Amino acid sequence: MTVKLPIYMDHAATTPCDPRVVEAMLPYFTKTFGNPGSRNHRFGWEAEEGVDRAREQVAALLGASDKEIVFTSGATESNNLAIKGAAEMYEKAPAGGGACRGHIVTCRIEHKAVLDPCKRLQKEGFEVTFLDPPRDGVITREMVEAALRPDTILVSLMWANNEIGTVNQIREIGALCHEREIVFHTDATQWAGKMPVNVERDNVDLLSLSGHKIYGPKGVGALYVRRRKPRVRLVAQIDGGGQERGFRSGTLNVTGIVGLGKACEIAMAEMDRDGERLLKLRRRLEQGITSQLDHVQVNGHPEKRLPHITNISFGFVEGESLMMACKDIAMSSGSACTSASLEPSYVLKGLGIGDDLAHSSLRFSLGRWTTEAEVDYTVRKVVESVNKLRALSPLYDMYKEGIDLTKIEWAHH
Amino acid sequence: MAYGPKIIDHYENPRNVGSFGTQAEVKQRKDVGVGLVGAPECGDVMQLQIKVDPATGRIEDAKFKCFGCGSAIASSSLATEWLKGKTLDEGLAIKNTEIVQELSLPPVKIHCSVLAEDAIKAAIADYKTKNGIPVDDHDHEHAHR
Numbered sequence: 215m216t217v218k219l220p221i222y223m224d225h226a227a228t229t230p231c232d233p234r235v236v237e238a239m240l241p242y243f244t245k246t247f248g249n250p251g252s253r254n255h256r257f258g259w260e261a262e263e264g265v266d267r268a269r270e271q272v273a274a275l276l277g278a279s280d281k282e283i284v285f286t287s288g289a290t291e292s293n294n295l296a297i298k299g300a301a302e303m304y305e306k307a308p309a310g311g312g313a314c315r316g317h318i319v320t321c322r323i324e325h326k327a328v329l330d331p332c333k334r335l336q337k338e339g340f341e342v343t344f345l346d347p348p349r350d351g352v353i354t355r356e357m358v359e360a361a362l363r364p365d366t367i368l369v370s371l372m373w374a375n376n377e378i379g380t381v382n383q384i385r386e387i388g389a390l391c392h393e394r395e396i397v398f399h400t401d402a403t404q405w406a407g408k409m410p411v412n413v414e415r416d417n418v419d420l421l422s423l424s425g426h427k428i429y430g431p432k433g434v435g436a437l438y439v440r441r442r443k444p445r446v447r448l449v450a451q452i453d454g455g456g457q458e459r460g461f462r463s464g465t466l467n468v469t470g471i472v473g474l475g476k477a478c479e480i481a482m483a484e485m486d487r488d489g490e491r492l493l494k495l496r497r498r499l500e501q502g503i504t505s506q507l508d509h510v511q512v513n514g515h516p517e518k519r520l521p522h523i524t525n526i527s528f529g530f531v532e533g534e535s536l537m538m539a540c541k542d543i544a545m546s547s548g549s550a551c552t553s554a555s556l557e558p559s560y561v562l563k564g565l566g567i568g569d570d571l572a573h574s575s576l577r578f579s580l581g582r583w584t585t586e587a588e589v590d591y592t593v594r595k596v597v598e599s600v601n602k603l604r605a606l607s608p609l610y611d612m613y614k615e616g617i618d619l620t621k622i623e624w625a626h627h
Numbered sequence: 628m629a630y631g632p633k634i635i636d637h638y639e640n641p642r643n644v645g646s647f648g649t650q651a652e653v654k655q656r657k658d659v660g661v662g663l664v665g666a667p668e669c670g671d672v673m674q675l676q677i678k679v680d681p682a683t684g685r686i687e688d689a690k691f692k693c694f695g696c697g698s699a700i701a702s703s704s705l706a707t708e709w710l711k712g713k714t715l716d717e718g719l720a721i722k723n724t725e726i727v728q729e730l731s732l733p734p735v736k737i738h739c740s741v742l743a744e745d746a747i748k749a750a751i752a753d754y755k756t757k758n759g760i761p762v763d764d765h766d767h768e769h770a771h772r
Contacts (some may be wrong), residue, residue: 532670534696538630538638558670569668606644606700608674608692609667615649624666 219542221588225427225581226376226404226523227546231473232429232582238476239431242469250466251457261468268475272436275478276421277412284437284461285471289403290327292422292437295462296399297331297370299448300420301340304367304397315339316367319358323347323564324372328401332370349566350515351380358387368397373405373421377561377577378514379523381405388417397446403427404520407481409489413438419446425470429582430477434470437461484582492580493521495589499578500524502593507600509613513562513575522580525562527571530610531603536576539599543592546577570619630697631731637701642708645690647676660754662746671695671739673703675746677710677718679754686710686718691746698736702726702743715751 222230242264250265252258269280276283286292297318307313320332322344332342343361347353353371362369369391374381384400391398399420402411406421407428413421421438425431439461440446454463504510509529528536533547558572567575578592604610612619630638647659654661659678665671672695678688689707693700705726710718723740726732732740752762 530694532695532699534670535638535700538697558668569670573668573670606641606692607694608646608663608672609694611646611692612650615651617650619667624668624672 217585217587217591221543221592223543223545223578223580223584223588223592225584226379226577226579228426228432229429229581230583231426231431232477232480234480235430235473235476239469239473242472246468248468250468251455261466264468264472265466268471268478271475271479272423275407275411275482276423276438277414278438279441281459282413282438282441284439284458285466285474286435286437286462287433287467288426288435289325289401289422289424290435291462292424292435293325293327293370293399293401294331295437295448295451296420296422296439297328297368298335298451299461300368300397300399300446301335302449303447305340306365306367307339309339311339313339314341314365316341317363317365318342319345319361319366319369319371321345321347321353321371323351323375323377323561324370325376325401325403328370328372347564350518351375351378351513351565352515352518353382353387355383355386355390359390362390362394362396366394366396368399370399370401373400373402373411374409374520374523375514375561376404376523377559378525378565379404379520379579380514381518381520384418385416388419391419392417395444404523407478408485408520408522410485413440419444420448425474425477428477428481431470431473434467434474436474488582489521492584495580495584495586496521496524496578498586499580499589499593500526502590503596506593506597510600511571513565513567523577524579525575525577527562527567527575528600529571529574530607530613531574531600533574533576535603536574536596536599539602540592540595543595546579547575630733633730634697634701634732637704637730638697641691641700641704643688643690643704643711644692646674646692647678647688647690657757660750660752660757662749662751662753664745664749665695665699665742667694671699671742673699673742673746675703675706675743675750677750677754679715684714686713686715695739695742696736698730698732698739699742701730702732702739703746705729706743706747710747715754718747718751721747 246260248257248261250262269283272283273280305315307315336342371382373384388398397419401422403424406423419440425434452463511527513525537547562572653659662675664673674692676690677686680687689710691703691707693703723744726740755762
């Protein structure tokens, strides 16, 4: 079976819009273009109906009520609103007083959209514990419990990691936070829409999700904000017309919101089938690569992982050149060499993976339309490229000669 | 990253890949100079070997191996091409800026050309040391630009 090139293996970065999503959005650009804030004419009412339906669709995906959904511009904004909004609402001491305003727990391998808001709060008088993940990348209830303090006001931990796909013990951590009356936020960007969520069962207070990771449009996302047991309040970060019950001012992105709603509805209906299929494909990919090459490792916990993401380190070859060799396959390098900084991935480093292997890592993320033939092509191409680059690699020669690479005095730049 | 055609050509058809023996063997060979620069944790390691004709003092052959990005591979491949037929002094005169220009390296990849220049200097210094030729201080000067 022939495959169409290039192959897209980067669904953790973004996904194509599902055509059914685009179809649902189209009328809202031209016909139903009203501002849902216009309360006194039909144009506004019809737009509002579209938004209301989307709110129900998002709420249904999360097992929440529609009143608990706040629409945003994406997961980055949702994370900012959740973290800064909760910290400012539940602070223990006023700003500028010199006393610790409150303690926050998060983890070193979170997305930058969580880490950077936390770092900003740190500068503004809050104290933050950045948990060191274990080698398998899974944060457990016990790890969080050990970090809690009497003045802890917020715990923010991602449901599943975007680089390695490992899944944290969200339900258990949520239960712990509820016992201690601490607000619990989870960045579920990679999880929601792929795997089941029930905010009641899973003990989540605040949950961020994004449209474009789940076959919806870019520029739209949502924040779930718990309304009862307990009612969670936030200080708004964008002020203005008071839309979204004051949580997030600004005219609603109606087309985007309608698309997000439709994407959630489809995700809910097809999640089980998609998940099972993706898991099979991911295993086929991992099996194919690891059975044909020595010195490769799949990063993160072997089982507690998302079905569609895998991160593989290849000894003795460098990530960017490997991507260049596989130029017909779109994927992401664990090394950030491509993004102009020469630092390897902080996530892989955070797991204790050496810089040499962190520089030699690729993330493959599969999606709704990935085929078995595409996976097989990828396996073939990766194996061939690694072999080609190893033939070029002085490190592979030295390894085969029995030279211990860690004993060499490298000239560091 | 979008690379220019010359980098891609060197990357896809690298010139003079290889070595003049194992690490242990080349250490014993007086006609071969070895430069090994960079570090695995920085994402770049270049190994450059030159074979010098003792009669003429010219570099008669050069080989490389490289662990690194496409620009690093292209820079070291180009270095071997340029070294062949040169005297040691002519080899030492190769500047990283010339490599940058020839390959149209993007600004974030200039360090690859610096590494290639370092590898050339290290290989020549190794040859000189093995043959009792004094190594000038400027042989080790790193032209970081």
